[in-house]
Amino acid sequence: MIDLSHHLDVVASAPLVRAEGKVDKVVGLLVEVSGLKAALGRELEVEADGRRLTLEVIGFRDGKLLAAPLGPTAGIAPGTRVRLRTSEASAEVGEALLGRVIDAFGHPLDARPAPRVGGRAPLYNQPPQPFARRPIDTPLGTGVRAIDSTLAFGEGQRIGLFAGTGVGKSTLLGMLCRQADAEVIVAALIGERGREVGDFVRHAIGPEKMHRCVVVAATSDAPPLVRVRGALRATAIAEHFRAQGKKVLLVMDSVTRFAMALREASLAAGEPPLTKGYTPTVFASIPLLLERAGRDAGAGSITAVYTVLVEGDDMNDPIADTVRGILDGHIVLTRRLADKNHHPAIDVLKSVSRVARDVSTKEHTQAASRLREMLAAYEEAADLMQIGAYVPGSNKHVDAYKAQEDVIQAFLRQTPDEATPQSETIARLCAIAEKSKR
Template sequence: MTTQRSGHDQAAGEGDVHAAIASLRFAAKDVDTRAVRGRITRAIGTLLHAVLPGARVGELCLLQDHASGWSLEAEVIGLLPDGVLLTPIGDLVGLSHRAEVLPTGRMQEVSVGPDLLGRVIDSFGRPLDGKGPIKTVHKCPLRGKAPNPMRRRGIEQPFPLGVRVLDGLLTCGEGQRIGIYGDAGCGKSTLMSQIVKGAAADVTVVALIGERGREVREFIERHIGDALARTIVVVETSDRSAMERAQCAHMATALAEYFRDQGLQVVLMMDSLTRFSRAMREIGLAAGEPPTRRGFPPSVFALLPGLLERAGMGERGSITAFYTVLVEGDGTGDPIAEESRGILDGHIILSRALASREHFPAIDVLSSRSRVMDAVASGPHRKAASVFRDLLSRYNEAEFLIKVGEYKPGSDPLTDRAIDSIEELRAFLRQGQDEPSSFEETVSWMSRLTA
């Protein structure tokens, strides 16, 4: 009897709980709820201080002034004892003390899809080319993680670029990451154009970071041309905020990652890594970080590997990446040049002396290196490239003596051969912007020159 009563009491108790929950739900419908809102306490330069409980680093927030209708997105970049640091994604003109800060609860994402091919967009995926809206099919993180190093495929196959000096003497592999180092006026745009047009890629993603506005359309029309059909161009010009310029690099990399994950061969061309680093310097210094080498805060050197390691081989597809770096001379002492050389798989040095002689592409072959050439080039190919380099080096060593008339023919047979063949070597190294050369033709020509 006691057992029956206790079971009856338990059932009655459960019924009371369910009734109470239902009553609370009904009452909650009439409760006036408001989202968590913060307020701006300080705005100096490109940095905002705000009181915003519960905000997370990397979270997107919306700044709104209901009185004027002004609004702008911002990202949380730091936490303080009395609030948070935000960096605006756009122009702060119009901000007032009335503005509220609304956390969105989400990190930045990228809308991706095949309809992006042939389009020019900004770092938010908004079209800049006037061709109408873009249909996307998927979202992925703006700042993705690098692939697991143990699950990456190795770099085993050459990646033809259509540029003789690169295919022959600085052979790149599929999934390699290469830096292009040079000062302004060294033919950087010309070389980028040749790679975009000649590379054996399914998709090309070009990031133009901090470029002059007038140069963007010129680069697309003159240097990309018909290759735009399989290319996505991401643009943030020099007048945009530091966050937008920095985001341009992440946006382009995220797009390349999406197509790599579809099993495609992707070329990522970023111009330039220097301007990305300068944008991050602006953000870091505004946040109060201490300046170190050349005024760059420590966060820049922590962020570079994270960005560069996202490219390369994946489990299915690949991203073969080229990053331009603006340097003076050979780049000695430039912190971004030195840091990136230690991360990337090769470096291409552009020579102002060659460019001044109208020798394009103006690549200093003897100062440039591809770290994967030995793994992807055949034995005869490597041998021919070694002989070519040796001949070029011997001529450079004897060039001064030749010019002043002090060189004596017959003193060194190999140097004599280098002098006799220098014009043929230079003809191989020179290549017009619209003068494609297949990988097989390049290796065959180089083999004949060095036989």
């Protein structure tokens, strides 16, 4: 028998040969690297002023790698050595993340020691296969009456929250984080101001609910791909807890800034712009991110709420239009309602849940339809009422609304610290619908 132990020891003790290249030039948000081969999405490492900087390969040009930095590029010079990292991009996952606030790299932002996690999950994971997804047939209570009554959520649903600035988007997200019937909350704050991260943790979530939350923050001052990675890391963490059989609520504020970050990086790589400067990469990446949420073949689920910023309340914005076509429903917050101090400023008639019928009883569905009919009829007759031209009795739905206007308005309005059990919400809705028939 041949004894190979000595040869194996020699191989094991031999120094590893790492693939290396060099920096050719840095232009804006782009680092050109020559002498190295790597696939899209792979990580590179460069030393600048005694610190290590990570780059991500985002394209190729004339045989060179185009890489986007995941940090400040100060100190990088032509000829600086660049190494290929052996491991693929991944996120640390585990129970130790609960109650923590981390950045896009998993580093703690809450002035506490780094969480000791035992596992890793790929950042660029694939969505579940279509026939591997269990149907959405279980309701998810949110504690928000306007949602649980007319826009019922289901476990594993993906919802868009469409809003302009200053209409109560963050407040509603906080209500969902505190009140939703979920075991784990993963909040991704992408492109937000640094001050808003602390405010969201302290006020929107609150210390009493933080024990079941993981917050991933990539603020507006971070490089574009760091903001992108914040969204990917949060999704990977949510996928881990789903694989553990948990009911997960993933909230991302906002998918618009995720798209803007991708636009910055892809334009720097020379990709041609399309609508409003957004590149093909943006429109290809959004479905890959959003489709990762939902149910899979296991017992867990990811119910996801993605906020979409609509400039000037324009619902036909290219990102808003793309996201709306992918998700299982959308909630529209309007300035018209916010200006009337109607909070949450949910426009029930402009909002829809595509799974509401699948997770609601027949009685609940009929009552929700009745309320929508009354709201729609009253909105159409509002101009006539303002000038005193409406004749009572000419529209039964308008008359039914007027008879319960105060009750309906009190039902749809809600303070941020007020939570209503789903069963109570449905009972009150059915009572309104029943009274409207008289």
